[in-house]
Amino acid sequence: MKITFILPAIGKKPGKKYIGTWKMEPLTIAMLKALTPSSVETEFFDDRIELIDYDTKTDIVAITLETYTALRGYDIAAKFKAKGKTIIFGGYHATLCPDEAAEYGDCVITGNAETVWIAMLADYEKGALQPRYNGKSGYSLLHPDRSIYADKKYLPITLVETGRGCHHHCEFCAISAYYSCDYIPRPHQDIIDELQSSKHKYHFLVDDNLTANREHALGLFKKMKPLQIKWAGQGTLAIAKDQELLKAMKESGCELILIGFESLNQQSLYQMNKSWEAALGERDELVENIHRAGISIYATFVFGFDGDDEQSFAEALLFSRKHRFYTAAFNHLLPFPGTDTYQRLKEENRLLYDKWWLESDYCYGELAFKPANMTAELLSQRCRDARRSFAKLPSVISRGFEAIKRNSPTIWWLFWAMNLRLGEEIDQKMHVPLGRHLDEKPK
Numbered sequence: 001m002k003i004t005f006i007l008p009a010i011g012k013k014p015g016k017k018y019i020g021t022w023k024m025e026p027l028t029i030a031m032l033k034a035l036t037p038s039s040v041e042t043e044f045f046d047d048r049i050e051l052i053d054y055d056t057k058t059d060i061v062a063i064t065l066e067t068y069t070a071l072r073g074y075d076i077a078a079k080f081k082a083k084g085k086t087i088i089f090g091g092y093h094a095t096l097c098p099d100e101a102a103e104y105g106d107c108v109i110t111g112n113a114e115t116v117w118i119a120m121l122a123d124y125e126k127g128a129l130q131p132r133y134n135g136k137s138g139y140s141l142l143h144p145d146r147s148i149y150a151d152k153k154y155l156p157i158t159l160v161e162t163g164r165g166c167h168h169h170c171e172f173c174a175i176s177a178y179y180s181c182d183y184i185p186r187p188h189q190d191i192i193d194e195l196q197s198s199k200h201k202y203h204f205l206v207d208d209n210l211t212a213n214r215e216h217a218l219g220l221f222k223k224m225k226p227l228q229i230k231w232a233g234q235g236t237l238a239i240a241k242d243q244e245l246l247k248a249m250k251e252s253g254c255e256l257i258l259i260g261f262e263s264l265n266q267q268s269l270y271q272m273n274k275s276w277e278a279a280l281g282e283r284d285e286l287v288e289n290i291h292r293a294g295i296s297i298y299a300t301f302v303f304g305f306d307g308d309d310e311q312s313f314a315e316a317l318l319f320s321r322k323h324r325f326y327t328a329a330f331n332h333l334l335p336f337p338g339t340d341t342y343q344r345l346k347e348e349n350r351l352l353y354d355k356w357w358l359e360s361d362y363c364y365g366e367l368a369f370k371p372a373n374m375t376a377e378l379l380s381q382r383c384r385d386a387r388r389s390f391a392k393l394p395s396v397i398s399r400g401f402e403a404i405k406r407n408s409p410t411i412w413w414l415f416w417a418m419n420l421r422l423g424e425e426i427d428q429k430m431h432v433p434l435g436r437h438l439d440e441k442p443k
């Protein structure tokens with residue numbers, strides 16, 4: 001038996017390469033490889049960096065779907081299905097939209113594949129493949145098998161999981177919808193073993209909310225300290241109020257934390273169900289706490305809630321410049337399927353498309369709903385203006401000198417690589433057509 005794993009890409013502009021910063025190691029594929037018995041032959045096509053060989057001799061084509069890549073994933077499936085291959089879908093989009101995925105394939109795995117992968121393969125061998133396997137949330141004791149992408153070139157950063165899910169319920173968040181507001185911590189020793197065997201110096205702890213379980217995170221950071229590694233991760237502003245946690249994070253090698261501020265507007269925070277963040281207190285002081293601990297911040301903002309207007313962009317920019325964040329993202333709200341935001345906008349008759357992710361004329365960077373206080377086009381434009389303004393060279397230089405105060409010299413290069421590249425990519429990322437031009441070079 002042979003399985004061909006495929007990671008579909010978002011899309012690209014004709015004649016252009018795929019966006020560089022979108023080329024991180026695909027952890028899911030390495031996990032599926034680890035779960036697959038060695039008697040089964042495997043291969044992997046990463047649609048972001050190489051052409052897919054539709055004539056490859058294989059039995060099963062396993063495609064992992066995200067919402068942005070669903071259209072492309074279905075297109076790839078159709079090409080392989082025409083050649084008689086068995087199509088299996090998984091990934092968070094397949095979990096949130098299993099009936100939709102079922103229209104394009106033979107089998108859909110929902111939830112975490114770890115608990116059902118072996119049973120699914122056994123059923124296939126018996127000729128009794130089921131149309132649906134519902135995986136439970138959990139971990140395998142296996143480590144991701146990164147040999148599956150040995151011949152591929154990714155950014156030199158190892159991605160590691162320390163847990164899955166998040167206990168919060170932010171209105172727009174697909175992760176909270178996927179895990180039903182649950183958080184599952186990964187055993188400490190598994191994480192430490194994986195970090196120790198990593199071939200890279202830099203690590204990205206991919207959890208959406210790294211400190212969702214405070215005691216689990218604190219214990220882990222203490223065990224990571226002797227490893228003397230450098231890492232970045234994602235958390236919430238709540239860490240700013242926890243000096244013990246901040247100290248342990250820094251000592252474990254944390255250099256950079258991505259924090260979703262989302263909005264400086266209280267009304268918007270309440271609408272997105274982040275009242276807990278609004279209640280944390282004065283933003284300036286919270287940011288200073290994190291900076292004083294020697295940790296830089298990647299700040300993210302999202303615009304499009306009903307309290308947002310033109311002033312919201314100016315405030316977020318001013319705040320980001322004032323604190324000289326390591327970097328910042330100014331994004332528009334996007335209604336992901338399965339989220340309360342999607343449901344609310346649908347009930348208010350404000351969706352521009354029923355399923356924007358399947359629309360061939362929908363492009364990355366565009367809105368898929370009608371905002372309350374400006375047009376969809378203007379909101380998208382203002383996000384781009386904010387990115388451009390923040391990425392101007394004087395801003396980058398000033399923030400770069402601030403970063404060296406907090407970050408070790410060994411990771412300072414990352415600041416320049418990230419900020420200069422982000423600046424270059426602002427226009428490249430706008431209006432990328434979903435699922436298009438991916439069967440052609442350059443990649």
Ligand code: SF4
Nearest residue numbers: 166168170173176208
């Ligand atoms: S805190 Fe972050 S990961 Fe958790 S629900 Fe909110 S947006 Fe999602």
